Amino acid sequence: MPHSPYSDALHRQDGSIATVLHDVARAHRILELEGHGDMSMGHLSYRDPHGRGLWLKQGNLGLEEVTGEDFILIDFDGNVLEGQGLRHLEWPLHSEIMLARPEVNVVGHSHPFHSTIFGATDAELGPYVNHAVWFAHHGVPRFTETSHIITTQPLGTAVARTLGPAEAVLLANHGVAFVGRNVKEATLSGIFLEKAAKAQLALAASGLGHAPPSAAETIEKHEVIYPERAKDNYWMYFNRKLDALEGRAGSGALRGYEGA
Numbered sequence: 439m440p441h442s443p444y445s446d447a448l449h450r451q452d453g454s455i456a457t458v459l460h461d462v463a464r465a466h467r468i469l470e471l472e473g474h475g476d477m478s479m480g481h482l483s484y485r486d487p488h489g490r491g492l493w494l495k496q497g498n499l500g501l502e503e504v505t506g507e508d509f510i511l512i513d514f515d516g517n518v519l520e521g522q523g524l525r526h527l528e529w530p531l532h533s534e535i536m537l538a539r540p541e542v543n544v545v546g547h548s549h550p551f552h553s554t555i556f557g558a559t560d561a562e563l564g565p566y567v568n569h570a571v572w573f574a575h576h577g578v579p580r581f582t583e584t585s586h587i588i589t590t591q592p593l594g595t596a597v598a599r600t601l602g603p604a605e606a607v608l609l610a611n612h613g614v615a616f617v618g619r620n621v622k623e624a625t626l627s628g629i630f631l632e633k634a635a636k637a638q639l640a641l642a643a644s645g646l647g648h649a650p651p652s653a654a655e656t657i658e659k660h661e662v663i664y665p666e667r668a669k670d671n672y673w674m675y676f677n678r679k680l681d682a683l684e685g686r687a688g689s690g691a692l693r694g695y696e697g698a
């Protein structure tokens with residue numbers, strides 16, 4: 439049996455946290471497939487349903503290595519309440535966004551190549567392709583107060599302020615943060631941001647004339663192409679893609695937990 443890092447009886451008895459963390463772990467591995475990997479940087483968190491804080495992926499692991507047991511529970515001041523392993527330095531980015539956005543239950547931070555390059559420009563992300571239409575209502579703001587990593591609560595608060603009601607924020611010359619009410623929405627926010635940034639960079643580099651659809655058409659399109667059933671459909675698609683790559687259903691195949 440794999441060694442469990444958790445000591446708290448509540449966790450072992452509460453299948454719902456373990457079940458969600460299993461999905462959050464899969465989201466890390468899916469995001470690796472979709473261009474979010476950057477060595478051992480990047481992390482997602484899940485709001486503890488008992489109000490204790492948040493479950494944050496532990497440090498020193500690549501996105502593709504994360505399993506459901508690789509999370510630590512921290513409170514909103516960063517104190518580790520459960521679990522072992524390194525606490526990522528950028529924990530305040532997660533905690534401050536969750537404090538500012540009560541409806542958000544999953545926060546992600548990563549350094550996807552195209553989004554990070556796009557974030558270093560002064561261009562606004564436009565609805566040139568349908569992936570960008572995901573952000574039709576609030577756009578994707580850019581945090582420019584610093585390019586440093588987000589290691590303090592005031593910096594986390596500042597990122598949350600720039601994010602506002604949006605699904606994602608570009609961290610200029612650093613990376614991105616993305617959020618959702620659940621793991622499905624947060625993962626799609628991260629994936630669509632990277633696809634949209636890649637498309638807009640290609641458009642700009644093409645030298646060809648281009649124009650986005652109108653704001654009204656973009657909002658209209660958002661309702662048509664991203665209803666709940668479409669979100670479910672895409673989430674399941676990315677899970678099948680992960681399963682196909684890992685060679686079987688379930689988590690941890692890449693890391694070989696069962697053999698350890």
Ligand SMILES: [Zn+2]
Pocket residue numbers: 479528547548549587588612613
């Ligand atoms: Zn970072």
